[in-house]
Amino acid sequence: MQFQTPLLPARLLRRYKRFLADMVLEDGREVTAHCPNPGAMTGLAAPGARCWLESAAPGRKLPYGWRLVELPDGHRACVDTTLPNRVVAEALASGAIAGLEGLTDIRPEFTLAPGTRVDFAATGADGQRVLIEVKSVTLLRDGWAEFPDSVTARGTKHLQELTIAAATGARAIMLYLISRSDGARLRIAADIDPSYARAFDAARAGGVEVLAIGSRVSPQGVHIGAAIPVDPGPQA
Template sequence: MPEPLVTYDEPLESGTFRERRNRFSLAASVDGENRPVYLRNSGGLETVLRPGREMLLRRVDDADRKTDFDAIAVDVDGTWVTLDSTLPNAVFEACVAGGRLPQFDGYDVVRAEPALPDAGRSDFLLDGPDGDAYVEVKSNTYVVDGVSKFPDRPTERGRRHLRSLTDLARDVTECHVVFVIQRPDADRLHPFREVDPEFADLLGTAAEAGVEVGAVSTRFDPPAVNLHDPDVPVEFV
């Protein structure tokens, strides 16, 4: 059996989601008491975070923090959905290092957060068979009826990244966008045109310019995050 991509070494505690207090915090019931929880995800998450759903939390003992736990995952109709939007970067890096993605065979990670020529940063710079390759990794938790969609709220940052990668691709620099779906129940991915039509248009333009657009899905078997599907089809609609 393949090695997990990421494993949580600390014990995870069970809680029940109560409410989202703001973009980065929520309340969960733990042992019958409402506790503040840090949510490392600025997405909308409306279809994911619903009162009464079971959560897995990581306790953090830090006197300087206002929250007692980190939100790790939520049970959506029997499927664990991981919530940390930084997790996909670790997933992608582990996949490349372990040769888990055929489309990145022969590639090595040079560094994280490389500067882009026109300002801003991408997620990774790879050394590939043809030289430098820039990669932007997108965290995604939205799935309805097998269709994953991104973004679940308008994203100016995402649009800016697409414009930068499109310009690079037109200058014959290899570029990739990789959507990491943080759950296993997606059989395809669409841009979420109803939420951010400009992002949807820019994604299609990027692909036409030569940016490689792909998606993978993960499966959370607590405490391990595993690769589920290394090549989820992306449909431009």
């Protein structure tokens, strides 16, 4: 996924009220940018961090949106939680994800039942229904990319819905996109959300496939990377 306009470098002054961040552009101007990330953003919002902003579309309340942050070791992370679905949508359409080639009739934001949606529904090469939920992973601790970075009742509900779908014969997939360039393996952050960890174990035992995919993150765009291993043991 390419960014539509060139990103502007800036320095983070502070993040506040979950969706707002004060930045200093290279020309010295101070601006308030939209922060499209409701999570804890652990390790991604240190004052002084080098960031990249995208100019907002005309009519938006704030002039910039925060897209990337540079990490202390030179790696980068995508902080915009709306972008991973676009990255995955392009990869599904082009067959770039191993094991998910040849999907047809790919539908985003598919309604399974009233009040129940999945990020993507598609038809597999064998005619089987394929359901995919996508989560963006930005937390890294002790060499592990971890999800979630804060309690997510909504994420737990998604796992439960996939488990039900798998029991009815659908191919149900939980896809974790590692939205930083230094994530090489994935596990669940059970200390942050024990309920999510229990739901994850139940989903995997119930036939839900778990995929973790790396990404290439640069000021030009965010692109799908290679599959990375998932901790095979119980997570709760």
